[in-house]
Each structure stands twice: as structure tokens, then as C-alpha cells.
Amino acid sequence: MTTERRVLVYGANGYTGKIVSESLANRGIPHYFAGRNREKLEAALSIVAERFGSPVDAEIAVASNNPDELRPLFAKVDVVINVAGPFMQMAWPVVETALECGCHYTDTTGEQDWSRAIAEQYGQAFADKGLLLAPATSYMWxxxxxxxxxxxxxxxxxxxxxxxxxxxxxxxxxxxxxxxxxxxxxxxxxxxxxxxxxxxxxxxxxxxxxxxxxxxxxxxxxxxxxxxxxxxxxxxxxxxxxxxxxxxxxxxxxxxxxxxxxxxxxxxxxxxxxxxxxxxxxxxxxxxxxxxxxxxxxxxxxxxxxxxxxxxxxxxxxPYTWTGEVSAEAAKQLLAGKLLKPGFQSVATAFNHRELLQTFHELGFTSAPPAPGTL
Structure with missing residues (x-):
């Protein structure tokens, strides 16, 4: 795996952010561990390292959800994983800056109205740039x-x-x-x-x-x-x-x-x-x-x-740990050029759904996908 840092987790010090970071570390994916408060980020990253069992290849980056502060960070990466919610209240600058900087965007929302809103406002723009817009890259939904x-x-x-x-x-x-x-x-x-x-x-x-x-x-x-x-x-x-x-x-x-x-x-x-x-x-x-x-x-x-x-x-x-797994696996697939459909997509249609399910089964999280034609 490359040592180049091409993934950024925003809101990384929260409960889900720490899990996403650990799942990225399990895949050997270097990343930025980003949020608004350095002290909280440092404390959270130490927890991730403790769970992982060794230092994590993550660099702390401090920025509020303001485009002027996000832009220099997003310009360095290809994938933004946003875990800072509630999303309808906080995430507009994050998704807008990801589009401006040419980044794939995933988040862990459960909010239906947020997913619908960004699909209607930004789905075509992401598709035109060949970028993935995948909210709810999480257990729900x-x-x-x-x-x-x-x-x-x-x-x-x-x-x-x-x-x-x-x-x-x-x-x-x-x-x-x-x-x-x-x-x-x-x-x-x-x-x-x-x-x-x-x-x-x-x-x-x-x-x-x-x-x-x-x-x-x-x-x-x-x-x-x-x-x-x-x-x-x-x-x-x-x-x-x-x-x-x-x-x-x-x-x-x-x-x-x-x-x-x-x-x-x-x-x-x-x-x-x-x-x-x-x-x-x-x-x-x-x-x-x-x-x-x-x-x-x-x-x-x-x-x-x-x-x-x-x-x-x-x-x-x-489910929460699996949220980290699906977020990290989506990032891995994006870095490997495996995106099947750009624009507003669930991970189930953005990538090969059977390949994803088989991966999660082998990791011990899901049952094995049935053989085609056996249901």
C-alpha cells in the first residue's frame, strides 16, 4: 500500500471517527485525522493506536467546517470520509469543498433528508467529475x-x-x-x-x-x-x-x-x-x-x-465497527480505481456488491453471500 496520504477522515475524534480510522489502519491506508480541536484529536488518536496495537499512520489536521480551512487539506487527498453530524446541520461546507477540490465524498449519515438534499443538489456535479457522492456509507443505510x-x-x-x-x-x-x-x-x-x-x-x-x-x-x-x-x-x-x-x-x-x-x-x-x-x-x-x-x-x-x-x-x-469497515473498504476501492458508477450512489451500486459482501464475510462481520440463483 502506498505511503501517500490520500484519505481524510473529518470529525475523526468522535466515536465513529475513531472506528473508521482503525479500519483504515487495518488496511494499511495512511490518512489525515481531522477535526476542529487538536487536543481532542490527539486524545482520540491515542485510543485508536491502543486498539490497533501500534502507532497508526495518521496525521492530525485541524480545521473547522469552513471552506477556507478545509480547502488546503482537501486539495491534498482523493477521498473525504465525513463523520461529523448531524449532517444537515454541519456537513454542507464539507461536501461542497470536496466537490470543489475533486474529492470523492462518503459519510456515515443516517439522515434521509440530508441524503436526498445532496443527491438533488450535487449528484450530477459529482458524476460529471467522475467522483463518488455516497452518504450513508455506514450500517444505516x-x-x-x-x-x-x-x-x-x-x-x-x-x-x-x-x-x-x-x-x-x-x-x-x-x-x-x-x-x-x-x-x-x-x-x-x-x-x-x-x-x-x-x-x-x-x-x-x-x-x-x-x-x-x-x-x-x-x-x-x-x-x-x-x-x-x-x-x-x-x-x-x-x-x-x-x-x-x-x-x-x-x-x-x-x-x-x-x-x-x-x-x-x-x-x-x-x-x-x-x-x-x-x-x-x-x-x-x-x-x-x-x-x-x-x-x-x-x-x-x-x-x-x-x-x-x-x-x-x-x-x-x-454495526458501528462495520460502519468503519465499509467506510474504509470504500476508500480502498476508490484508491484502487474500482468505482463502477460515479455520482450519487450507495456503495452497493458504486462497487461490486458481491465482492464487498465476500470481503465482509471473510472479516467475520456478515454471512456469506448466497450463490447466484439460489434464493
Whole structure:
């Protein structure tokens, strides 16, 4: 692997940033470890080195999310991995500067409205430059897209019904604030290739293979799969539900109800402030790094067409750690020139989805992809 530093992680001192940096180190990818506060970056990088077991080939870079400060850094690299959220509130200068400087852009958002907004505003501009624009290069919502691509290999499937099931979820501070602003805004699905909104108080029982009892699930911000597959000629309908864990779901429901009681009539700026404040009250400090024993997940994708139905269940362990893995693997593929489609894409269509799944299986995170034609 080259020693040239061509990847930058922005917001690297946060929970997810440290995991992304470790995953890059595992691949031997030198990178910039960037953010707004040197002291916090230094402390975070020492944690990464401790987890990795030796010094990490990462150079600290300090910059606020201001184009004038970002531009000199982005001019040095080919890939920007943005992990500083909530993204709709903080990430506009980052994606705009990445485009200006000719960088591929990925981030770890779970925010559906952010993904839709940058797709509409910058998707074509990134494509024209041969650059990837891939928000949600993360467990939410790349895992479902990868599993969906397996289902879409089956001729005649045109509708996707996706469930994320997570055991013992551990939301970070940024995730807490992001999910609150997600679930307190419109949550969309695809209905005959048109966006439709879930009812704000949707909470349903879902049945997950290999579990005896039903569990409760939310639209959880709508997900990004409906955004990925909007105007994809293969897909007419796409819905996503998330069962994030019974230990969290009642608190989330209470937060949504409270939003509709207190903040529904507020301006968007006031709503954002409200969700940030509630997020601060819900956050319990940075959680420990997740692990494959405790934090396990299944992605269940049902596919339907006029004359066919099919289901694929994909195991996935340690969703946050896997977020680091998929972010780092996307960077590795970009550096190797393996981008299949530029512009606004999920990693599942930007790269070979089977190659990605096989890599993650060999690393111990996911089940093996089924042989073609065996579902």
C-alpha cells in the first residue's frame, strides 16, 4: 500500500471517527485525522493506536467546517470520509469543498433528508467529475442496500421490503441527535416510484426469521434505500423499518410524541434546536466500542414482483465497527480505481456488491453471500 496520504477522515475524534480510522489502519491506508480541536484529536488518536496495537499512520489536521480551512487539506487527498453530524446541520461546507477540490465524498449519515438534499443538489456535479457522492456509507443505510442488491438479482423483483433488526444498540452522541432530527421530520418510502410519507407515529410489530416473538419497529427516519432506488428502473416500491432494540424503542416513541406536542409548529431552525436539546438529555456519554458477540443484527429483505417473491436474510455483527469497515473498504476501492458508477450512489451500486459482501464475510462481520440463483 502506498505511503501517500490520500484519505481524510473529518470529525475523526468522535466515536465513529475513531472506528473508521482503525479500519483504515487495518488496511494499511495512511490518512489525515481531522477535526476542529487538536487536543481532542490527539486524545482520540491515542485510543485508536491502543486498539490497533501500534502507532497508526495518521496525521492530525485541524480545521473547522469552513471552506477556507478545509480547502488546503482537501486539495491534498482523493477521498473525504465525513463523520461529523448531524449532517444537515454541519456537513454542507464539507461536501461542497470536496466537490470543489475533486474529492470523492462518503459519510456515515443516517439522515434521509440530508441524503436526498445532496443527491438533488450535487449528484450530477459529482458524476460529471467522475467522483463518488455516497452518504450513508455506514450500517444505516448501506447494509440494506447491499442485501437488496442480492434480492434484485432475481428476475422480476420490483418491490423491496427491508427490516433492520439490531440487538443491544449503542447510539453515540452524534447518532442520538441525528436520529431525533430524522424521526421528528418527514420519513419517506417509495410507492410506485413516488415519495410517500409514513404516519409520524408508526410503530409496528415485525417478525424476524429465527426469533419466536415479534418485535417492534419504526420507520426510523425513512432510511436511505428509498433515496438510493428512486428512479432506478428496477425498483417501484421500497419500504424500510428498523427494530433498534426493545431497550430503546419506548424512549424513542416518547421523544417523538413530545416533539409533536411541543415542537410541531416551530420553524425548522427551532425544530433542529429542539431535537439537539432533547438529544443532549438522552445521551449517556460515549458508549464502548461494539463487538460481534453482543451487538448482532439481521437485515431482512423481501422482494416481490408480479410473478415472484423472494427473501434474503443477511447476518451482520457489530454495526458501528462495520460502519468503519465499509467506510474504509470504500476508500480502498476508490484508491484502487474500482468505482463502477460515479455520482450519487450507495456503495452497493458504486462497487461490486458481491465482492464487498465476500470481503465482509471473510472479516467475520456478515454471512456469506448466497450463490447466484439460489434464493
Amino acid at each position: 448501506s447494509a440494506g442496500a447491499l442485501a437488496a442488491e442480492i434480492v434484485l438479482e432475481n428476475k422480476g423483483v420490483d418491490s423491496l421490503d427491508i427490516i433492520y433488526q439490531i440487538d443491544r444498540g449503542l447510539p453515540s452522541e452524534a447518532s442520538t441527535k441525528s436520529f431525533l432530527r430524522m424521526v421528528c421530520n418527514d420519513q419517506l418510502y417509495l410507492d410506485l416510484n413516488e415519495y410517500a410519507a409514513w404516519d409520524w407515529d408508526t410503530l409496528v410489530d415485525v417478525h424476524v426469521p429465527y426469533r419466536g416473538a415479534s418485535i417492534r419497529a419504526f420507520p426510523w427516519g425513512g432510511a436511505c434505500e428509498p433515496i438510493w432506488y428512486k428512479d432506478d428502473p428496477r425498483v417501484l416500491n421500497c419500504k424500510v423499518l428498523t427494530a433498534m432494540g426493545e431497550h430503546l424503542i419506548d424512549g424513542v416513541k416518547m421523544a417523538i410524541d413530545k416533539f409533536h406536542e411541543e415542537a410541531l409548529s416551530l420553524s425548522q431552525e427551532e425544530r433542529e434546536a429542539w431535537t439537539n436539546t432533547v438529544g443532549d438529555t438522552m445521551h449517556q456519554g460515549e458508549p464502548p466500542k461494539d463487538n460481534v458477540t453482543a451487538q448482532r443484527s439481521c437485515i431482512i429483505v423481501g422482494g416481490q414482483g408480479q410473478t415472484t417473491t423472494v427473501q434474503y436474510v443477511m447476518n451482520l455483527s457489530a
